[in-house]
Structures are given as C-alpha cells and as structure tokens.
C-alpha cells in the first residue's frame with residue numbers, strides 16, 4: 001500500500017490534468033464520433049467525449065495493471081506451501097477505494113454538468129425557429145412562420161424530407177409530436193433530443209460547415225421506425241432563404 005498510493009495518485013492527477021488543461025481537442029482522435037465541427041456546439045461535445053474516454057482508458061489501464069501485477073509478482077513460488085499473508089480490515093485501503101471512485105464520479109459529473117448547461121442554452125431571439133414534428137413514420141419541418149403562409153416540408157418513409165439550415169445563423173429547433181415519442185438525431189451534430197408528445201423540447205445550434213448530412217429517429221417508435229430518415233443540408237443563408245421561399249410557393253399552389 002505504502003508504495004502503491006503515490007503511483008495511483010500520480011496517474012489520477014495526470015488524467016485529471018489532461019482533462020482540465022487538455023491537449024487541444026483537434027489533436028486528439030474523435031473516438032468514433034462522426035464529425036468534429038459541423039455546429040457551434042460540436043467541439044464542446046467532442047471534447048467532453050474525448051476527455052471521458054481518456055479518463056476511462058487511464059482508469060481501465062491502471063485497473064488492468066493492478067490486477068495483472070500481483071498475479072505475476074505474487075504468483076505461487078516453487079516449494080511454497082500454505083496461504084500468503086492475508087490482509088483484511090485494512091482501514092487505509094478501505095477508505096482509499098471508497099474515496100477514489102467518488103472523486104472519479106465527481107470529476108465526470110462536474111464536466112458533464114458544466115457542458116450540459118452550456119449546450120442546452122436557448123436564446124430568446126434566435127435568427128430562426130424551426131418546428132420539427134415527428135410523426136409515424138417521417139418528419140415535418142416548418143421554417144419560421146412569419147405570419148404568412150407556413151413553409152412546411154413533410155416527408156414519408158418512401159420519400160425522406162430534407163431539412164435546410166443556414167450556415168452561420170442561429171437556429172432553435174422546437175420538437176413536437178402528436179403521436180408517440182421519437183428522437184431527433186443528426187449524428188454529425190453529436191447531439192440528439194427526444195421528441196415527446198405534450199412536452200416543449202428545444203435546442204439551439206449555429207450550423208458551421210456547409211454540406212449534406214443524414215438524420216434519423218433514435219427512439220423505437222413503431223413498425224417503420226427504421227425508415228424514419230431525413231437529410232440535412234447546411235447551405236449559405238441566401239440559398240436557405242431561396243429554399244424557404246420555394247417551399248412557401250409550393251404550399252401556396
């Protein structure tokens with residue numbers, strides 16, 4: 001115990017330090033996340049994910065080392081009979097393995113709570129509000145209605161709809177459902193939020209990277225759940241406005 005504790009402390013301190021000060025997120029692998037910077041929120045989410053993996057790998061590596069080391073160092077020696085010295089009711093060890101997991105959970109909790117409160121902030125006056133309606137089994141997107149005709153795109157399982165988003169302008173998604181619980185998920189945003197009947201779920205992003213992305217429902221919602229797909233196009237603000245006008249004109253005819 002006497003020589004083990006400083007080693008444990010050193011590894012914990014090193015991984016905490018890495019989490020706190022961090023290598024820059026861009027220098028680290030994405031740990032299977034599909035993208036880095038499609039929205040303004042994505043870098044924060046990615047670095048929380050990377051930090052959690054690094055901490056988990058450090059703890060995992062240390063745990064494996066502490067399992068393997070006594071197996072090898074204290075294996076049964078030739079000509080040895082009887083049991084090795086037995087350790088029980090060792091107060092320092094018991095305090096140690098109670099306190100250390102608590103510290104690990106506290107560190108995870110702190111970073112998660114800090115980032116979650118940032119990610120879930122919704123501004124009072126976003127540039128756009130888009131209502132996303134989950135329906136069995138497709139999606140409906142309504143672009144900010146300004147009192148005039150609504151610009152609404154409705155998909156079907158056979159014909160998934162496309163959601164247009166303007167690069168560099170803030171968008172609040174208002175998630176509604178009239179039937180069952182769905183979940184609005186664009187993997188490239190590194191974020192998803194449930195669509196719950198009767199509950200006003202919102203989140204805000206500013207799209208950053210022009211491109212076409214895929215989206216899907218992430219909550220088993222019935223027979224054709226797997227076909228509840230959509231596309232997301234992040235385009236220039238001009239192109240976005242042109243698209244909304246076009247959708248409105250289509251609705252009017």
Ligand SMILES: [Cu+2]
Nearest residue numbers: 182217221228
């Ligand atoms: Cu669904």
